[in-house]
Amino acid sequence: MARQDLAPPRLRPADVLRVGAVGLRTRPARAFLSALGIAIGIAAMVGVVGISSSSGAELDRQLSALGTNLLTVSNGQTLTGETATMPLEAEAMIERIGPVLSVSSIGAASDAKVYRSEAVPEAQTGGITAYAARLDLLDAVGATLRDGAWLNAATQVYPAVVLGSTAAERLGVGAAGPGTQVLIGGERFTVTGVLEPVALAAELDTAALVGWPVAEERLGFDGHPTVLYTRADERHLEAVRDVLAATGNPEAPNEVDVSRPSDALAAKQATDQAFTGLLLGVGAVALIVGGVGVANTMVISVLERRAEIGLRRSLGATRGQIRVQFLAESLLLSAIGGVGGVCAGTAVTVGYAAYEEWPSVIPAEATAGGLAATLVIGAVAGLYPAVRAARLSPTEALAAH
Incomplete structure (x- = not known):
């Protein structure tokens, strides 16, 4: 009777999240600092867009009341x-x-x-x-x-x-x-x-x-x-x-x-929008720096967890599953930072608008774009460490340990 090769078990989405969270739970301080870098960049971007939009809404309200x-x-x-x-x-x-x-x-x-x-x-x-x-x-x-x-x-x-x-x-x-x-x-x-x-x-x-x-x-x-x-x-x-x-x-x-006179107010708003573009650039730089922090964290994680990788490979995990594990960890880390950044940016916008007595406006595209940016950053930052982890053979990984 011919031997039948058993296919490795497939990882369900819940399993991917669980194994992806392993590194975050075991090294919480490092994960927090890496997520904080992402959060700062996203908070800056959401806050800048939100405050600018709130200012524009206040200008529209004034012009509606005063007449153009x-x-x-x-x-x-x-x-x-x-x-x-x-x-x-x-x-x-x-x-x-x-x-x-x-x-x-x-x-x-x-x-x-x-x-x-x-x-x-x-x-x-x-x-x-x-x-x-x-x-x-x-x-x-x-x-x-x-x-x-x-x-x-x-x-x-x-x-x-x-x-x-x-x-x-x-x-x-x-x-x-x-x-x-x-x-x-x-x-x-x-x-x-x-x-x-x-x-x-x-x-x-x-x-x-x-x-x-x-x-x-x-x-x-x-x-x-x-x-x-x-x-x-x-x-x-x-x-x-x-x-x-x-x-x-x-x-x-x-x-x-x-x-x-309303043209002068509109020109002032255009100037404010140009300044907003500059601040968005600063937020983008902060986001990239946060992404570099995530990448650094993931590379170090691969080096420190060779024994874990070797053991999982010995128990039947495929290279693809190892790659998915570390990529999921990077995406999860970035997503946590992104959600925190959106919440912080929203809080800053609402607080500043309330202080200035403006209507609070947070464009949906700002929050959605911020979260999408974090996922892209997480995918790019985690891709190389994930590929590197997948390339380790079981014997190489266990011998290194």
């Missing part, structure tokens, strides 16, 4: 390099453009310096500018009050002022009130309100805003607008933008600057 249909018309430069002046009728002319929904404006009272009191030296202006402001300015720019009240039909003719957020800070004004006054153009103005930072009109953050009539009467304001804030129908925004300069100053349209 705001266009500003401001004084440009004359041919001789001096600051140009818009006509007195500029606001009324722009209001006649069909798709324009609303127009508001501010006008600089350039000669009226702003101080906390008479004791402040004249040279220490703090970079604060006094502006005459229309009553509908807040709605036009999407501004909100931190404290107090905005100008109204009554207070716009009296020495009342609303301070921008930065202006209030520089003047040492914490809150509005009847007893809080600042000096504008040599006259005392009562602070009736303080603004929150204005995302779409940063010039208002360093402004002292007074009523249009009182500015003309007491601050030597000539009535010419400095900046016009125009809300237009989104469907015709570009068309309105193209005609604003010629409409606002028909005699010298080249002396008018037209901008869309």
Whole structure:
């Protein structure tokens, strides 16, 4: 009767996991340090992508709340390099453009310096500018009050002022009130309100805003607008933008600057994304370093476990099974680091977003990509040690022991 060769038993998935975890259980400190290298790289990548995405979500939320249909018309430069002046009728002319929904404006009272009191030296202006402001300015720019009240039909003719957020800070004004006054153009103005930072009109953050009539009467304001804030129908925004300069100053349209504030915010976000790319590169380097650590751990593991390899070969394990064992160990080690890194990166993103009061956004592709990267790193790092272990013959391995 012919002898029948018995095929070696096949390793089931559960068996592969069990034998792959042998090296991790017997050398936990080394396994932890190797997994930590992978975890740091994955945490950096997930955290960077998550924080960047959360920042972008906050920008989208701001723009949705403030609107992207705001266009500003401001004084440009004359041919001789001096600051140009818009006509007195500029606001009324722009209001006649069909798709324009609303127009508001501010006008600089350039000669009226702003101080906390008479004791402040004249040279220490703090970079604060006094502006005459229309009553509908807040709605036009999407501004909100931190404290107090905005100008109204009554207070716009009296020495009342609303301070921008930065202006209030520089003047040492914490809150509005009847007893809080600042000096504008040599006259005392009562602070009736303080603004929150204005995302779409940063010039208002360093402004002292007074009523249009009182500015003309007491601050030597000539009535010419400095900046016009125009809300237009989104469907015709570009068309309105193209005609604003010629409409606002028909005699010298080249002396008018037209901008869309939301574009500046989008440009800032693009800059942040470029910086995010740099940080992702740093995270990738950390991930590669972690992969080198896994590879080093697996090579040392093969050298230290020759007796185990020889014994398993003597008991009938094939080279393929030995190769699978060490490859599974490397993949398991990397997967542990990857899961830990994703959890750490997620925690960092959620914590930072909560601190900044942003919506927390963690793209699924970031976590999935991070885990996939760890498996690739684990496979590459474990391939050579696995092949080396499989090449050991039973006699060679047992003799080395």
